[in-house]
Amino acid sequence: MTLFDVYPLNNISIKKAKGSYVWDENGVQYLDMYGGHAVISIGHTHSHWVKRIEDQLEKIAFYSNSIIIPIQQELAAKLGKLSGKESYQLFLCNSGAEANENALKLASFYNGRKKIIAFHKAFHGRTSLAVAATDNKAIVAPVNETENVIFLPFNEEAALKECFAKYGHEISSVIIEGIQGVGGINIANDSFLQLIRQQCDTYGAVYIADSVQCGYGRSGQFFSHDHAGVNADIYTMAKGMGNGFPVAGILIAPQIQAKHGMLGTTFGGNQLACAAALAVLEVMEEEQLMKAAEENGKYLISRLQSIESLQNVRGRGLMIGFDVPEELKGLKKKLLFDFKIFTGEAKPNVIRLLPSLAVSRKQIDDFLSSLEEAISEIKAEISMVKA
Numbered sequence: 001m002t003l004f005d006v007y008p009l010n011n012i013s014i015k016k017a018k019g020s021y022v023w024d025e026n027g028v029q030y031l032d033m034y035g036g037h038a039v040i041s042i043g044h045t046h047s048h049w050v051k052r053i054e055d056q057l058e059k060i061a062f063y064s065n066s067i068i069i070p071i072q073q074e075l076a077a078k079l080g081k082l083s084g085k086e087s088y089q090l091f092l093c094n095s096g097a098e099a100n101e102n103a104l105k106l107a108s109f110y111n112g113r114k115k116i117i118a119f120h121k122a123f124h125g126r127t128s129l130a131v132a133a134t135d136n137k138a139i140v141a142p143v144n145e146t147e148n149v150i151f152l153p154f155n156e157e158a159a160l161k162e163c164f165a166k167y168g169h170e171i172s173s174v175i176i177e178g179i180q181g182v183g184g185i186n187i188a189n190d191s192f193l194q195l196i197r198q199q200c201d202t203y204g205a206v207y208i209a210d211s212v213q214c215g216y217g218r219s220g221q222f223f224s225h226d227h228a229g230v231n232a233d234i235y236t237m238a239k240g241m242g243n244g245f246p247v248a249g250i251l252i253a254p255q256i257q258a259k260h261g262m263l264g265t266t267f268g269g270n271q272l273a274c275a276a277a278l279a280v281l282e283v284m285e286e287e288q289l290m291k292a293a294e295e296n297g298k299y300l301i302s303r304l305q306s307i308e309s310l311q312n313v314r315g316r317g318l319m320i321g322f323d324v325p326e327e328l329k330g331l332k333k334k335l336l337f338d339f340k341i342f343t344g345e346a347k348p349n350v351i352r353l354l355p356s357l358a359v360s361r362k363q364i365d366d367f368l369s370s371l372e373e374a375i376s377e378i379k380a381e382i383s384m385v386k387a
């Protein structure tokens, strides 16, 4: 049997990982400034995370949601404390797309409406409604097409007001990333998120904060939407939540009440996933990783801004992007293959940095020196070709 070939692969096979480093099958070390796609929050194979999963595995890995699972309640309490959303309710599932599916569906159950507002360059996942609310026609299959999703320009307040004025009481929810990830690291303005809150209140719509990539402390606040100082009705979470163990969830404001059978999943909230998620929160608290993300992010952004060849350096905390000018278009590959550094990308020309929140100053400095060297080498290669 062959694998279904949907991923363009780099010819590298990782055998081992620790902290912000990974090693390939030949023992070559790589610095991971990509966090395995924003997933590695507390560092690869963190010893506390490994131990908590191992201990849980010895007890019980899975039993269905037909019984009381105390570790789910433990997770909800810890999550409430660290996120500051103690009055919210937790529903656990397995992936970012599933979290967004549940959020959009729950909003529709709540207000009985169908229309969803999403934004240009948004990415919310690859399933049913999540992909319909994703601004990329290439990944929307005919069966996913719906007239219920209205796409508006990101950060354009007049367009949002106009849409609410036109469709007001038909709008079920507004879904927005606090910082667009796949779309290229675009930060939602605080005033834009405040306006979403206000319009949702006025028209009875649900504000959904897609925090799958930008949440879980990555921006220096628990949810990047928190920078705006207003609460969403539903927060969706996944990537950093399990540090690589598949676990996701949604936080639901108290006014949205549960009914038996409204949402459900077989695997969501299993004991092993909860142990992994609790380990992440415990390490985040113990090692003060949100504060580290904020401080190291500020440092990294300001150092990147001083590199002349990079354009439009932007981000919050450890969710950072910059535009790579056409002449340096080989930069990402050069960093990977010549300097052994993983980075992320966003089409057409953005390099995305999404390291573990525990990345050290020394690792950031090493990255910056390699980046400058890589840029100089590309420039030297261009001059040689011209000469």
Ligand SMILES: Cc1ncc(COP(=O)(O)O)c(C=O)c1O
Pocket: 095, 096, 097, 098, 100, 123, 124, 125, 126, 177, 181, 182, 210, 211, 212, 213, 214, 238, 239
């Ligand atoms: C903002 C955002 N939402 C949703 C998703 C989908 O998450 P998953 O791949 O876990 O389904 C992603 C994945 O990249 C994402 O970045």
